[in-house]
Amino acid sequence: MPGYKSSIAFGVIGLGRFGYALAKTLSDNGKEVLVLDNNESKVKQIQDKVQQAFVIDQLDKPTLEEAGIQNCGTVIVCIGEHIEASILTTLNVIELGVPRVIAKAISAEHGRVLQKIGAEVVYPERERAIRLANSLTTPRVLDYIDLSNQYSISEIRLTEKLHGKTIFELNFRKKFGLNIIAIVRGNETIIEITPDLQLTTNDWVAVVGTKDSIIKFERYLTS
Incomplete structure (x- = not known):
């Protein structure tokens, strides 16, 4: 050798x-x-x-x-x-x-x-189990990455509830306690998140924040 x-x-x-x-x-x-x-x-x-x-x-x-x-x-x-x-x-x-x-x-x-x-x-098996549990309990979440015991990154599919709304109109960070780091729209990935950016139904939005904030946002979308 x-x-x-x-x-x-x-x-x-x-x-x-x-x-x-x-x-x-x-x-x-x-x-x-x-x-x-x-x-x-x-x-x-x-x-x-x-x-x-x-x-x-x-x-x-x-x-x-x-x-x-x-x-x-x-x-x-x-x-x-x-x-x-x-x-x-x-x-x-x-x-x-x-x-x-x-x-x-x-x-x-x-x-x-x-x-x-x-x-x-x-812990590969444990991490796969956590991701499966998150996908089963939060069906609009595509992926879920733990950053710590408190913070996570999630990719969430939007509903018509936010269609046509801009980031500024929603006051996204203050209202939901989350930061948008990227938006996937069809084959396009948007990483420049400007205040006048309009959201559309079925956008996948990558957000970072506390786990509680992510869960509350997902529930808001489906309420």
Whole structure:
């Protein structure tokens, strides 16, 4: 295994469904990606889609270093199902000096250990469940991204209730407690939100604000 010796944006360790989708999406978005996995067939499936892909038998520090994982700006450890391997691999990557290490966790306890050793933690299953619950309870919400325990970004489809109204007429920020960051109208995305901009039925409006404000706005549209 020759290893990748120059700097590279992202490293992905583990090619389960989450790791594969992550690596491919990063690469599709124009980012350089180094992928490591112990399954040769999985590596073959992705090797023509990413910058570098290596089969590694061990996840110890010397093997990771030989592969060049220390040259990545961000490494995502995607082997959450095997908790011991996840923790040890994450620790090895951190000790190799990678600036940013993100690790997939499958439980709160697993996540706490990963945080204690210095990793950022993601919970893919929990986040998918939260998005599904939000889509089921707020049917006009296309997407829902948590920024913190209090604030979120949502993309909401408007109703005829706001058709023809301008941002100024609505006094949008004061009335709803939300900031519009973009409007999707057909194939057009509007990012310059001027006071005289008129809203139309079925615009998708990306807003940022508190979760309570988003819920109240969605209820206002359907009341």
